[in-house]
Amino acid sequence: MPVALVTGGGGGIGAAICARLAASGYSLVVADLDLDAAERVAKECGGTAVRADVADPAGNADMVARALDTHGALDLLVLAAGIQSDVPPDPGVDLARYRRALGVNLDGVVFGVDAALEALERSGGQIVAVASLAALGPEQANPVYALTKAAVVGYVRALSTPLAPRGVRINALxxxxxxxxxxxxxxRLLRKQKIPLLSPDEVAAAVEAVAAGAGTGEAWALIPGRPAARHEFPALPPALRADGTEVVLKPFLSAK
Ligand SMILES: NC(=O)c1ccc[n+]([C@@H]2O[C@H](COP(=O)([O-])OP(=O)(O)OC[C@H]3O[C@@H](n4cnc5c(N)ncnc54)[C@H](O)[C@@H]3O)[C@@H](O)[C@H]2O)c1
Structure with missing residues (x-):
């Protein structure tokens, strides 16, 4: 049985992802700051619950250790824990809220990948990070939230290259x-304006579809009423030398 670890698995989208993956035959580790919520979901999915604050490297190490102790391997890491930033776009940034938003939404992805990488390398596994449409289009109401999610997409795209030779895929939804x-x-405001919302299960289905694909370093947009679609980033034009000849900018890896 493949093993999946879902952060933020105790609620909302994470809980729906747990339910879907369990129905598809995964053994589940449900990680959440709220242990009661994680235990409820784990009971429904027949999985293991673990309390973890994803903003804390130790919390990420603990949840991966629990997956390995209980199930012996880790095949799929879904990074779904996240919070609203609640930092209004006005002068005088609330430092505590700003740091917490970056801690959960961004550090939670970086530390989660770091904690799980060796286990995923052993299993030829993969990572799906739940970012947001706010990463791909302007989100005027919540710029700090958009910043965290755009950073997740940038991290996923950049990290896919060094992870590929290690046999680990990483994508963002x-x-x-x-x-x-x-x-x-x-x-409530969106419903009042009859703006369609996704259901958590639709997001979970898209996570599963991305995981079932073969790509890496991709960002998939999921818009209500439409199927998930791979987001195409425009290619950069080549750099120009002083003599006018072109140099195609390619990612390069350290010589280590
Ligand atoms: N709901 C949306 O409209 C929406 C849209 C796009 C992306 N997202 C993203 O999807 C993810 C899930 O969102 P949701 O709507 O299910 O939210 P939610 O608030 O319903 O659930 C989030 C879960 O994450 C847990 N969590 C929060 N902080 C944590 C931490 N530090 N460590 C571990 N667990 C923590 C919470 O306890 C909760 O169970 C988030 O990353 C969010 O940014 C949500």
Whole structure:
């Protein structure tokens, strides 16, 4: 049985991902800051619950250790834990909120990958990070949130190259507004304006579809009413030397 670890698995999109993956035959490790919520989901999925704050490297190490102790391997890491930034686009950034948003939404991805990498290398496994449409289009209302999610997409795209020879794939899914407690009062406003929302299960299905593909370093947009679509980033023009000849900019790896 393949083994999946889902961060933020205790609620919303993460819980829907756990349910889908369990139905598809995965053994589940449900990691969440809220242990009661993780235990509820783990009970429903027949999985293992672990309390982890993804902003803390030790929390990430613990959740991976639990997966390996309990199931002996890790095949799929889904990084779904995330929070609203609640940092308004006004002068006077609330430092604590700003740091917490970066801690959960960005450090949670970097530390999660770091903790799981050796195990994923052994299994030829993969990572799906849940970013957001806010990473791909302007999100004027919540720039700090958009910053964290754009950084996740940039990290996924850059990291895919050094991970490829190690046999580990990494992709990002960028869903639009999804009907979970995460939306708070925004959810009520969106519903009032009849703006369609994704269901958590639609997002979970897209995570599963991305995981079933063969690509790496991709960002998939998920827009209500439309199938998930790979986002195409425009190619950069070549650099020009002083003599006018072109140099194609290619990613390069350290010589280590
Ligand atoms: N709901 C949306 O409209 C929407 C849209 C696009 C992307 N997203 C992203 O999808 C992911 C899941 O969002 P959701 O709507 O399910 O949110 P949610 O609030 O319903 O659930 C998030 C879960 O993450 C957990 N969590 C929060 N901080 C954590 C931490 N530090 N460590 C471990 N677990 C933590 C919470 O306890 C909760 O169970 C997030 O990354 C969010 O940014 C959400």
């Amino acid at each position: 960028c869903p639009g507004f999804t009907d979970t407690p995460f939306l708070g009062i925004t959810g």
